[in-house]
Amino acid sequence: MIKSAQYIISNPDVTSCPQSSLPEYAFIGRSNVGKSSLINMLCHNPKLAKTSQKPGKTLLINHFLINNEWHLVDLPGYGYAQAGQKQREALKRMIERYCLLRDQLVCLFVLIDCRHEPQKIDLEFINWLGENGVPFAIVFTKGDKLGKVRLKENVEAYKTRLLEEWEELPPVFVTSSETGLGGEELTNYIEQINRDLEITRSRDHE
Numbered sequence: 114m115i116k117s118a119q120y121i122i123s124n125p126d127v128t129s130c131p132q133s134s135l136p137e138y139a140f141i142g143r144s145n146v147g148k149s150s151l152i153n154m155l156c157h158n159p160k161l162a163k164t165s166q167k168p169g170k171t172l173l174i175n176h177f178l179i180n181n182e183w184h185l186v187d188l189p190g191y192g193y194a195q196a197g198q199k200q201r202e203a204l205k206r207m208i209e210r211y212c213l214l215r216d217q218l219v220c221l222f223v224l225i226d227c228r229h230e231p232q233k234i235d236l237e238f239i240n241w242l243g244e245n246g247v248p249f250a251i252v253f254t255k256g257d258k259l260g261k262v263r264l265k266e267n268v269e270a271y272k273t274r275l276l277e278e279w280e281e282l283p284p285v286f287v288t289s290s291e292t293g294l295g296g297e298e299l300t301n302y303i304e305q306i307n308r309d310l311e312i313t314r315s316r317d318h319e
């Protein structure tokens with residue numbers, strides 16, 4: 114359960130991110146997919162991470178401290194068409210460097226808008242994560258915008274698409290920041306990993 118959530122700092126590069134040994138979880142995905150909104154939903158604080166109806170709101174690496182035990186990270190979106198090519202490339206580099214160099218990163222959550230068919234940019238990014246050995250899970254967002262049946266169909270279609278290239282599916286979550294759907298599952302998943310890490314750590318110290 115998330116009992117406390119506190120904004121820590123925003124950085125333009127992974128090298129200036131907090132020096133800490135706390136486990137870290139980050140949200141990534143296309144601009145406007147609902148990364149910042151999902152963080153606010155999980156933390157029960159609509160003002161924690163800045164959100165906007167216009168894409169391109171989050172432009173830095175934002176750290177939030179959860180329960181004084183772990184970090185949740187809000188990343189900029191990728192592939193925002195209206196941003197100039199220069200800005201797009203700078204953000205791409207910021208995201209890639211974070212994914213590859215942030216040792217504390219335990220799991221990257223790739224957010225996908227449940228309403229759309231699988232998009233090339235997301236599939237390419239997911240493949241890039243696989244090639245580089247970055248652990249990830251998939252989170253469908255805006256679940257409130259579809260009926261139950263359609264939502265299930267789209268999620269199943271996405272899984273089928275992923276299985277064309279992957280032997281195994283990553284963990285998959287279905288969420289809505291409007292209704293709170295999937296929030297508990299996502300938090301439980303993170304907290305279970307934290308407990309496992311804690312056990313491994315204390316064993317290593319024996």
Ligand code: GTP
Pocket residue numbers: 143144145146147148149150151163164165166167168169170171172188189190191254255256257258288289290291292
């Ligand atoms: P960038 O920071 O620009 O990359 O976007 P983001 O991925 O952080 O998206 P953000 O959370 O700012 O949300 C974008 C828009 O989608 C806002 O208008 C949100 O209110 C809306 N939105 C986000 N999540 C949901 C959801 O679960 N349901 C609905 N109905 N709207 C959502």
Ligand code: MG
Pocket residue numbers: 148149150163164170171187188
């Ligand atoms: Mg954002």
